[in-house]
Amino acid sequence: MSDLRVETTPIPGLLVVHLPVHGDDRGWFKENWQREKMVALGLPDFGPVQNNMSYNAARGATRGIHTEPWDKFVSVATGKVFAAWVDMREGETFGATYWTEVDESKAIFVPRGVGNSYQALEDGTVYSYLVNDHYVAGRVYPALNLQDETAAIPWPIPLDSAEVEISAKDLANPVLADVEPMAPRKTLITGARGQLGQALASLHPGATLVDLDELDLTDDAALAAWPWEEYGLILNAAAYTAVDKAETAEGRPVAWAANAAAPAALARIAAARGITLVHYSTDYVFDGSEVEGGHREDEGFAPLGVYGQTKAAGDLAVSGAPRHYILRTSWVIGEGHNFVRTMARLAADGVDPAVVDDQVGRLTFTSELARATAHLVASGAPFGTYNVTNSGTPRSWADYARRVFELTGHDPARVGTVTTEEYAAGKDLSPRPLHSTLALDKLASTGFVSTDADEALAAYLAG
Structure with a gap:
């Protein structure tokens, strides 16, 4: 079991949170979101208002790259995902990337305007995310093609593999050169x-x-x-x-x-x-x-x-x-x-x-x-x-x-x-x-x- 700590990334504001996991023969327990401790370590006090869950039935399910106008705190409840992020905000870091594997011992704070994507590495993967604004159906935000050559994300399971499942909508997302960056608030x-x-x-x-x-x-x-x-x-x-x-x-x-x-x-x-x-x-x-x-x-x-x-x-x-x-x-x-x-x-x-x-x-x-x-x-x-x-x-x-x-x-x-x-x-x-x-x-x-x-x-x- 490691101590709770927060790690920065090449994308400004994108933070990796290493979570202590307490386990025994019965399973494990963790403090998935602990405002006081995490804010003290540098996590923004972002005020989540909604908690969402995403279930991937089979290994290879791949989602993204989606950008939303709110902050997210993403963690895994069971299983493991490969996660990648691309900075889609206006400014010098537009197009910057970061990727890592996420299991129960790791969470990610994703700031507004950073595109996120996830590939399930195990069957029955569930990940959770807190957001600080309510989802409204029908709104369109910047998205990026999973195979964009500029981002060059090294997907563990190749996207052309028979194991990989991608929605038709995500397959139609534009390449980075055609993306309109998200303006700041x-x-x-x-x-x-x-x-x-x-x-x-x-x-x-x-x-x-x-x-x-x-x-x-x-x-x-x-x-x-x-x-x-x-x-x-x-x-x-x-x-x-x-x-x-x-x-x-x-x-x-x-x-x-x-x-x-x-x-x-x-x-x-x-x-x-x-x-x-x-x-x-x-x-x-x-x-x-x-x-x-x-x-x-x-x-x-x-x-x-x-x-x-x-x-x-x-x-x-x-x-x-x-x-x-x-x-x-x-x-x-x-x-x-x-x-x-x-x-x-x-x-x-x-x-x-x-x-x-x-x-x-x-x-x-x-x-x-x-x-x-x-x-x-x-x-x-x-x-x-x-x-x-x-x-x-x-x-x-x-x-x-x-x-x-x-x-x-x-x-x-x-x-x-x-x-x-x-x-x-x-x-x-x-x-x-x-x-x-x-x-x-x-x-x-x-x-x-x-x-x-x-x-x-x-x-x-x-x-």
Whole structure:
């Protein structure tokens, strides 16, 4: 009996699992699938949802080469098979091969897009496979001819032998040169026409871009009809950000639907299908109390208004998805109408604004938020919540307004100041957190180097 171990192969992601088999005169026993132990050894936590069995009555039965859009964990219950795999995914390893004999002491993890085939070496062979998506009849996926000369699989029983039985369908499969590779799972960006959505789209060419008119995240029927099996990453930039309107009878239910119910629905879908979900949060989930070093990711929620309450509820829902990133940010600046553009316009128009000077934080440019998103996903950083803003010295809104005036060639002394209380007098406004600075240590621990907010502001205005 050998120890449980996992072995890599020339096909990326295709793993051989050596299983300890406990035997005596009565037969044998093995732990065919042991999530905790196998994941600890490097097997993906792929979340199987269906278990299938395949019986080959006679030696020589040969199946394949079939490619499916799900992950598989293949093992033998009785008998022995010769198994071969061909990488059918887009990319440099397209056409790579691996083969081995599989009996009760060996299992194979087959990633999505890798073609698999099996030849029974004994009568009465039974093999089992776990998959992480449900089979749907009628769908067609890439397949490869068993005799393809490029793959050159050394079948133990020659395919022209009288012992070999192959289905007519498998005999008609194309050669590798005629196979259309399986594309990787796609990226979905919601809220794609917003400031953040545009920045995310620039770093994810080929992503599916949707707004409310293409996919209503609050519509159960629309979500059920979406082809989620095609997606591996959701970047949820959709949100209700009208902070003051969220306090009204009209805006309150819309805010709850967009900021809480919609992320909860996406979290359920992501959990069920093994999709990575990236969701964007806000400093408004805190009450703005002054915290040395800034608010940390594990600080308890204490929102002051409806907007912050709905965003906190969305965070809690998304945190239930196994593969999630919550990126908490503040004072977002991107393309379109925003604070920086407004100050630049007022400076040019000769208007001397009075700007709040007792709210302190850092600007977050959407390019920085998009860059952090790409970094966390590509680097495989641990799932969880990360604060993401530009770095540097925290400043007040008035400080940033003066800097905008200065960078656009105007006298910063033209910017006056006002307190939050004075600014809100006589207006129906949502309460604002006074201290919005977010600690960036956790993000930095992943290897991400944040761009200084002052430098980013100068580059933004220069552009």
